[in-house]
Every structure is written in C-alpha cells, then in structure tokens.
Amino acid sequence: MKLLSYFSLFLVLLTAKTNAQNTPAPIKLVQIMLTADYPDWNYKLNEEATIKVSVLKYGSPVENVEIEYQYGPEQLNPEKKGTLALANGVGEINIGTMNIPGFRQLRVQTKIDGYVYKNEINVGFAPFEIKPTVNLPKDFDAFWEKAKAENSKIPMDAVVNHKSELSTANVDVYLVRLQNYKLGQYFYGYLSKPKDDKKHPVLFNPPGAGVKKIVPVTTYAEKGFISFTTEIHGVSPEINDADFESTRAKLKDYWAIHLDDKNNYYYKKVYLDGVRAIDFLTSLPEFDQKNIVVTGGSQGGALTIVAAGIDKRVNYIASFYPALSDNTGYLNNRSAGWPFMFSDKYQNNTPEKIKTMEYYDVVNFARKISIPGFYSTGYNDNTCSPTSTLSAFNSVKASKEIVITPISAHWRFAETDDKSIQWLQEKCGIE
Template identity: 65%
Template sequence: MKYIKLLLLSFVLFNSLFINAQNSPAPIKLVQFVLTPNHSNWNYDLKENAIVKIAVLKYGIPVNNTKVIYEFGNDEMLPDKTGTLLLKTGTAEINIGTLKTPGFRQLKVKTIIDGHTYRDQVKVGFSPFEIQATVENPKDFDAFWEQAIETNKSIPLEPVTTHKPEFSTPAVDVYLVRLQNYKKGKFIYGYLSKPKDNKKHPVLFNPPGAGVKKINAITSFAEEGFISFTTEIHGISPELSKQDYKSISNAIGDYWSINLDDKDQYYYKSVYLGCVRAIDFLTSLPEFDGKNVVVTGGSQGGALSMITAALDKRVTAVSAFYPALCDNSGYLNQRAGGWPHMFSSKYQFATPEKLNTMQYYDVVNFAKRIRIPGFYSTGYNDNTCPPTSVLSAFNSINAKKEIVITPISGHWRFPETNEKSIKWLKQTCGID
C-alpha cells in the first residue's frame, strides 16, 4: 500500500512538471500592435503634427480588415479625441496632433480578434528638453533639510552586521545590516556586499523601488568592484516571510500618503534621512577607498538616488532610472505628475497643507541642488513615472549630466542601458 501511494505521488509530481513544461508562458503576444511615429527619435518641434503608423500583426503578418479603437491626448490626461479605424490592409496612419508648449502626446489603441482584446500605446515628445517643472521651491527648503540631518545625527547609528554565507559567493561576502535611524529603536535594514579581495573600493548605495516588499541580496555590484548596500525603507527585516510582508503591506497601505499634511511628520522624512544614514555607514567601512561614493536605483529608487545626491555632499556620482516623485503638482497644471500620482483625479489630496508638504519632498527641488555628474535614463511609454514628470526633473539639474532615452520602453529598462550605467559608474570611479 505504501509503495502504491509513493507511485501515485511520483506520477502526480511528474504529471505536474510535464504540464508546466508544456505550458511555458509565451514570450510574445499572438497578435501584436506595431506603432511607428514618423520621427525616428519620437521627438517633435512645437506645433508640428505627429503621425503614427498603426499595424496589427498576427504571425508577423498584417491582419486585413481589422477595426482599431483609438484615443489620444496629452500624457496621462483624459483623451481629447476617440474614434475607430478600419485597417483594410492591416496598416493605417493617424495624426495625433501637436502641442504648443513642451510636453508629451499619448496614443492608446485596442482591437478585438477572435474574442481576445489586445492593447498598446505610444507617447511622443514635443521639445521634451524644454519642459519646465510646476512645483514651487520653498524658501526654507535648504534650512529644513540641514536641520533635519543635523537632528538625525544625534541618533546613534549602532550598526548590527551579520554575515550571510547563504547569499555569499566565492568572490563576494554578503551581510545583513541593521542601522538605527530617525528615532531610537527605529531601524532600516539592508544587504551589504563586499568583494573578497581585501582591497579598497568605491561604495555604492542602492535604494529600493516602491512598495512594502522583501529586498534581495545583490552581489552584481560587488562583482564589478563596488562595496554595495541595498536597503529597504520601512524598518522591516528582510528575513521575515513573504506572508508577513504581505500582511504588513496591507496594514500600511499607501505609505506615501501618511502625514502628507505635515512636512515634519511626513512618512518620507525618515526615508530620506535614512538614505544619508546609509552613506554614513558605507563611508565608515575600512574597505572604503575614501573618495568614491555613488548612488543608483530605479523608480522610487531613482528618486531616492537623486535625493541622496542632493542631500549628501559626500556623494560623487548618481545614476537614476525613471525616477518617481517628480513634479507631483503637474496634475494641477493639466499635465502628468510623477508616481504616486497623488494629485491626480484618482485621489482627493490637493489641500494647501499637502501641497506645501510635497514641495519639500519633490524630486525636482532636489534635482536643482545636484552638483555632481549624473547618468539618467527613461522611456517614453512609461505610465508609472510618466516622461513629462521625469524630464521636468532632468531639465532642472544644473550639473554635468547625460541621459539615455529608449522611447519604446515603459517602466522597465533594457540590459544594454544597465550595461551603459555600470560602465559609466566604473569610469567615474576609475575602476578598470
């Protein structure tokens, strides 16, 4: 009987593996849109019309007599025109209009084939490097943050470092680190990765993307010659289970809105100060080369990278991908603001108190204070951190800077862009 049960269990496991192997997710869609702006860089002059070619392909071949439902308007705004097109030969062109002031236009398309709905979008820029931010700059901005950092220094860092051999590699040692920040008994956690060569190295701070979720130990930066520190921001140990994290995330909710009406108690205050504490820790390490301090991240991590670069004069270079929290007041000026879209029509948050608080936390006002070299990257098809908001921050930087734009990408980046970023950081730090 025991043998039969084991045989049945083996059969079930084999059958499950076989079914999973036979149902690997498709890397592409059966039916695909191809949206092609008539400018190869997807950029236009003001008052110039943008023409987009629409193709619907199945097996790579245009689908004849396809009805496409479309809408277009300004970036993340309500569409100013909707309609349908019949693609008799599988392709057609549509004029999505123009802009009189710098910004982006967005085309969304949809078709139904064999009962399945397929969607896509494209955004194009109009003098995007002339986009100006809408957020106001408080007169006491610098004094506010200087005082906050000075006050935070009175809280002992008290680092607790635990070697994690299960995450380490033959070339990299990984440690779980706990730092005290903001208040006694309040902590931030992170994974420290160090090359095992007993040499001096540049240090790299890698803040996280948005959400309340587990962070992972990252060894790739250390493999490139950096001592890296990847952190969380909520004071939650990454050693808790995924279920614990899910429960905590549900309990916290939209953390970016907590105390938004009070600049001294706003949720992100401890987060921004925690970034400076991360630099305190990294620069205290005996393996630090004493001169090169870099920060890099994407989305919320991109925002925190730029904020750290502005707040901490020890930082020597920054690499930020599609930063969040940029020009949040854009929605109050009939254009897209950054993640978390707090002043969009989705939320009823636009009170004077909340608007005042956000001015002290908006990435644009930190971007104006960056004085070190920077590498930046974004895509035009990003709806999470819309290009209107990202370019408003990039254009506010008065320092040596470069940007890699892959217009086709959304809230993600290509491996080639990652490679360019790492190469740039290594060259900046003098790593061979």
C-alpha cells in the same frame, strides 16, 4: 517502497512535461505596431504627429481589421476617440500637436477572434524644454540642513550579521540593521562585499516603491563595488509572513502619511535613511575613501537624486525613471509621476499638502545636484511619466547624460543597465 519511489518519479516527470506543454508565450499572437514619424519619437513644437498603425499576425498585416483609438495629452482625458478600418492591416492616425513642451499619447486596441489586443505610444514635443511646475521653498536648504543636523545625533547602532547561505564564491553578504531618525527606529539592508580584501568604491542602492521583503543584490559587488541595498519601512527581510502582511496593510499608501505636515511627513525619515546608509558605507574599512555612488529606479531613482541633492559626499549617480517628480503637474493640467498624489484619484490638493510636497519633490533635489549623473527613462512609462522624469532631468544643472529608450515603459533594457554600471565603473576607476 521501491514501487512508491517509481510512482513519485513518474509524477515529477509528468508534472515537468505538463509545465513544459503550457509555457506562456513570450509575445502576443497579434501585435499592434505603432510607429512615430521620427525614430527618437521627438517632434518640434506645433509640428503634427502622425502615427503609423500596423496590426500584425505572424508578422504579417491582418486584413479588414477595425481598431479603436483615443489620443490627447499624456495621462489626461483624451481629446478624441474613434474607430478606424484598416483594409490591409495598416493605417495612420494624426494625433495633433502641442505648442508647449510635453507629451501626447495614443492608445489603440482591436478585438480579433474574441481576444482584445492593445498598445500605446507617447511622443514628445521639445521634451528637453519641459519645465517643472513645483515651487522651490525659500527655506528648502535650511530645512534639510536642520533635519540632517538633528539626525546626526541619533547613534547608528549598526548590527551586522554575515549570511553565508546568501553569499557567493566571490561576494560576502551581510544583513545590516541601522538606527535612524528616532531612538529605537531602524531600517534594514543587505551589504555585499567582494571577497578580495581590497579597497572599493561604495554604492548605495535604495529600493523601489511598495512594502516588500528585500533580497540581496550581489551584482554590484561582482562589478567591483561594496553595495548596500536597503528597504525604507523598518521591515526585516527575516520577519515572519503574518507580521509582514500586517505591516504591509498598515503602510498602504504610506506616501500619504502626514502629507499635511512637512516636519513629520513619512518621507522625511526615508530621505534621512539615505544619509545614514552613506554614513554606514563610509565607515567600512574597505571603503576606498574616494568614491560614493548611488543608483536606483522608480522610487529608488527618486531616492538616488535626493541623495545627491542632500548629501554632498556623493560623487556619482545613476537614476532611472525617478518617481515623486513634479508632483504638482496634475494641478497644472499635465501629468505627474508616481504616486499621482494630486490627481483626481486621491483628492489631496489642500494647501498644506501641496506646501509639504515642495520640500520633498524630487525636482527640488535635482536643482541642487552638483555632481555628474547618468539618467534614463522611457516614453511609454505610465507609472513615472516622461513629463515628470524630464522635469527632474531638465532641472539638473551639473554634468549629465541621458539614455532614452522611447519604447520602454516602467522597466529598462539590460543594455541600458549595463551601460549605467560601466559608466559608474569608469567614473570610479574600476577596470
């Protein structure tokens, strides 16, 4: 038995050593640096953009390297493709200009020692003048007021179970099930509450896109909020793997379900889930009776804006690169955001589907916002394009501020995340 134990220990140590020897590198051996003329990557209309290209190995230029490049309007077919020889590893590419507000994109790649290295850059032309392409239906407000009134008749039927195994020294975690939209239809969320028996602002944290099992988020509770992190598909995080995979398969491209019927479109339930989440949070005895905030990114960023536009109880929001923004962009010869529903990939551009989307496009909820908001996006985001996210941001008439980190793609820096939480804390009077 002792010999077996020593042998097991040897295998553990050997595995640990092997893993340590094969830790993936956090950076590429060869890097392609793309530098715009301006540090904010913003240009005036009709001003030509010249991008400096540097191919670096160990931080030094690679001599006699050839690159392939293509450029044109963001996420559309490139206007020009070509190659460029860089004798000293450094060169420039003029990617042209725009006479209307928007973005141009340069993509570059090179092959060195059999490995392909890539990079890209999106630069803006008068980006804060970008206007949305989506129409606002005349009965938009009436449509959503009716939907909320009908939804309010559905009992919440809240089931709240404490999860000691998920709780921390400072935060209690609960799994919550709420009824919404139809009798017998539910969605789930993790509630996180500070363990201090005090009153707190409440924070709704809607999810990003996809069908995933949610996990508790205790960060906001650690920062002084009672937070509620939800899913949108009625999938309990405690579902067994087989049933989960079956459900996920059925909900592939869920954003397209009943897209031709505004009264039964998939996102109608989802948007009303947000209202129900706020119903639940404001019913809690620990709610401070003053501050209701919403924050999320991507689809969660979209649902954040929707919540502020549809529910006047919300006081403050922090939205990151919102999806579902200006979906008709592709019908107007420019990029749109996730899920690219009217792009050539999906062939969805029927009159019925376009009309339905007008009632669900995030831009139209942004137009309705009347509260202060914190927003953030990056220019290299190919999932929620800056053209689409700025269409939404520029449509907000209320007090707002935005943090743009041009280099970021469909993610955000910790510094920006920290700034958003600090902004929400200050607004809610959390010290």
